[in-house]
Amino acid sequence: MAWLILDKEALLSRLSAPEHEALGHAAAGWAQGDPLAEIAHEVAEDWRGGLRRVTTLDRRPDAVPSEILIHLLADFRYRAFTRLPGVRTLLDERRVAEWERAMAVRDALAKVSYAPPEDENLEAPDAVSLPLPEIAVTHGHVLD
Numbered sequence: 001m002a003w004l005i006l007d008k009e010a011l012l013s014r015l016s017a018p019e020h021e022a023l024g025h026a027a028a029g030w031a032q033g034d035p036l037a038e039i040a041h042e043v044a045e046d047w048r049g050g051l052r053r054v055t056t057l058d059r060r061p062d063a064v065p066s067e068i069l070i071h072l073l074a075d076f077r078y079r080a081f082t083r084l085p086g087v088r089t090l091l092d093e094r095r096v097a098e099w100e101r102a103m104a105v106r107d108a109l110a111k112v113s114y115a116p117p118e119d120e121n122l123e124a125p126d127a128v129s130l131p132l133p134e135i136a137v138t139h140g141h142v143l144d
Contacts, residue, residue, distance in 0.1 A: 003058040003065050003117045006044040008037040011076045014069075019077070019090055026084035039079045043072055047106060054110045058117035065114040071102035078102075 004010060012020055027036045044062035051057060051065070058064075064072060078099035081091040105112065116122070 002115065003060075003063045003121065004069070005060060006040055006062045006064045006072060008034065008040045011040050011043075011073060012036065014073050015077070022087045022090060023080055023084065026087045029085070035084060036080060039076060039083065043075050043079065047072060047075070047109075050106055050109045051114075055114050056116055057123040058121045059123040060121055063117065063121065067112060067114055068105065068109075071105045074098035074102040075106070 012023070015023070023036060027034065041062060044064055047064055047068070048057060048062075055065075074095070077095055078091065081087050081095070
């Protein structure tokens with residue numbers, strides 16, 4: 001599977017029509033910024049923070065493995081439904097259960113297998129290399 005950029009469009013395209021429409025109306029009334037884009041970015045950054053501990057990341061901002069997309073979508077829905085006015089009614093028991101399952105997966109990311117990012121998108125390893133410490137014998141003891 002591939003890594004994909006988790007943005008508002010990638011998530012909205014996977015919502016049901018009523019969810020998509022309700023979120024669109026709620027976000028249109030937002031005074032500043034694009035709340036759905038902000039929520040998508042928050043979800044990507046949150047999950048990438050956990051992924052960083054268990055796999056090599058894709059260097060592209062907000063890129064995530066497609067293997068966990070269903071859980072990212074559940075997290076996006078929950079955050080959007082609880083943050084934007086007038087859409088909390090969409091947060092039914094099924095959606096809450098999906099979000100709870102997503103949080104369990106997020107907390108256990110080491111148990112999921114991921115395809116590595118494509119070579120050209122691999123995050124560069126830390127290039128910082130410190131010199132090794134010098135070890136000097138100062139007490140005059142000779143080892144056999």
